[in-house]
Amino acid sequence: MASAKEEILARIRNAKVPPVAPTVRGYDREGTGGVELFAERVADYRAIVHVVTDVPEALERLKGKRIVAPHDVPAEWLVDGVTWLHEPLTIEELDQSDGVLTGCAVAIADTGTIVLDGSEGQGRRALTLLPDYHLCVVRVDQIAASVPEALQRLEPTRPLTFISGPSATSDIELNRVEGVHGPRTLEVLIVG
């Protein structure tokens, strides 16, 4: 008897679907948005946005809290007065922290999206998921205008998380409500 794989492939070939012409990409692949649009669209999701010049100064807001930070965030971000939690951390420790501070890989102005890829200053995916508060630092040069531009900058085989605002649901009467399983508060620092 043929394996499921062989049989499915044979059925597909048997359907004899004719080849098609190459895809026409007549849509806008560039986009024009920058910092301003990005800030506006992040705020539309009811995230908190600040444009700052001095990150350590802006991090004063974390004073007195227990904050998770990947080991490779810039040393100047680890300001005094904060209890910094570093890996290795258990799921319970992450769950019981007050928040997490990370950088990002890319951001998208058109959609107000932040993308994490687990590289420098971002840590593994669970770090930005279990704490109820996520403070994300976005450098201006990390902001791509459009979705196509952002995807071009990303390496698809890395573990990627696209974040557009705090966790939300539209499941009750199709209206968006913020705050379900992911961080209920998202705060973004755009460093100009």
Next chain:
Amino acid sequence: MARNPVTWLGSPTFPKAAHEALADTQLRQNLRKATGTIRGRRAAAVGEMTDWEQLRVAGEQIKDDVLSRLDTLLLQLEESVTARGGVVHWARDAEEANKIVLDLCRAENAREVVKVKSMATAEIGLNEALEAGGVHAIETDLAELIVQLGDDRPSHILVPAIHRNRSEIREIFQRRMGVEVSDEPADLAEAARVYLREKFLTAKVAISGANFAVADSGSIVVLESEGNGRMCLTLPETLITVMGIEKLVPTWQDLEVFLQLLPRSSTAERMNPYTSVWTGVTPGDGPQRFHLVLIDNGRTATLEDSVGRQALRCIRCSACLNVCPVYERTGGQSYGSVYPGPIGAILTPQLVGDMHDPQAASLPFASSLCGACFEVCPVRIDIPSVLTHLRAEAVEAKGRTAESVAMAAAAWVFREASRYEKAQKAGSLARFLARDGRITSLPWPGSKWTASRDVPAPPSESFRAWWRKNRG
């Protein structure tokens, strides 16, 4: 072969189910409110895109390209997933897919698994199959949870509990979670968060679907809102993803089209809160065992139909449901399938693959052919054309019926002018059955027609007779 669980066993035909649903005023009120809200928001989200039509065309073309070389792309996907430490399984039908997943759960000694909302697993009846095998699947998407706790059936692709309003949801949560909660959506979401937290933190196995799989990189993509998806895709040691074979895109670049089309079409957002992308296994981050189950379950048969195969372009956004005047009034459960609404009316009968099944064969008729579904479809599926195509198939499968005999007789009458005139004269006698110019019940076989509509009374004299008398 076992029956395809894409339709629910024992469901009445669409007209019968719709007749009952129409009497439920609460249901109609809930649906009118929810679909009305989302229609307006979608129009705004799409309206701000100047290149929406070009994106739709590209979406259509990419998906048609996938269907034209599906065998090659599936092999490419298998190779890239395997190279990154994943294991790929193939399943011809629901039964085979369910067995694969159950065996994988058993190998992990899992008695309880967490699930991300997935149409593919709903289609194959995975939860029921797991339960029968001693594994309890917990739905973690809010709407799926409402359906599961309410011992209910889904009624919408994106929001399976769309037929429930906030006070009904509150009642279900209080009864099943044993908590006091208000009917404020924020409080209801909080109750779900608390209820599921422990499950997420302790689950060893998660099961998900996939919105897209990228053939050339082996990356799998899941779009979601609540973070329950991220929980399932990140915390457990083992991840099992079940996916229809048509969910592919050829390259990473192709996602730039669908990541713009899907969120605006489904939840009417510029972007959904969370999208996760993973490729096989990443050491030190997320599940260290990854299984991908590719299911056919009627898709290759659908692929053979040159008109019907475009249904396989569907990216499950549910925009067509939200604009459909029939869906808005009958609700999703009347379609007797996990795929309701216009897309369900063309996808379900094709997946079932048997037009002798009266329930499946009734679905292509669940439409007024108004075309609103085609207009909003982000991958330009011409649903009205497929509906009429499938209607023809349904009629053919029915063979000789009272209707087909009557049509054949009518054709015979129309072929000769003299027969036609005689028939008109005889027909004018029917006016004696009319009251206020309308006939509400004809004798058999005309009763088949008047069972669902009135007939205007024929005039006492035909136009041809009048012309001959006055102008001839």
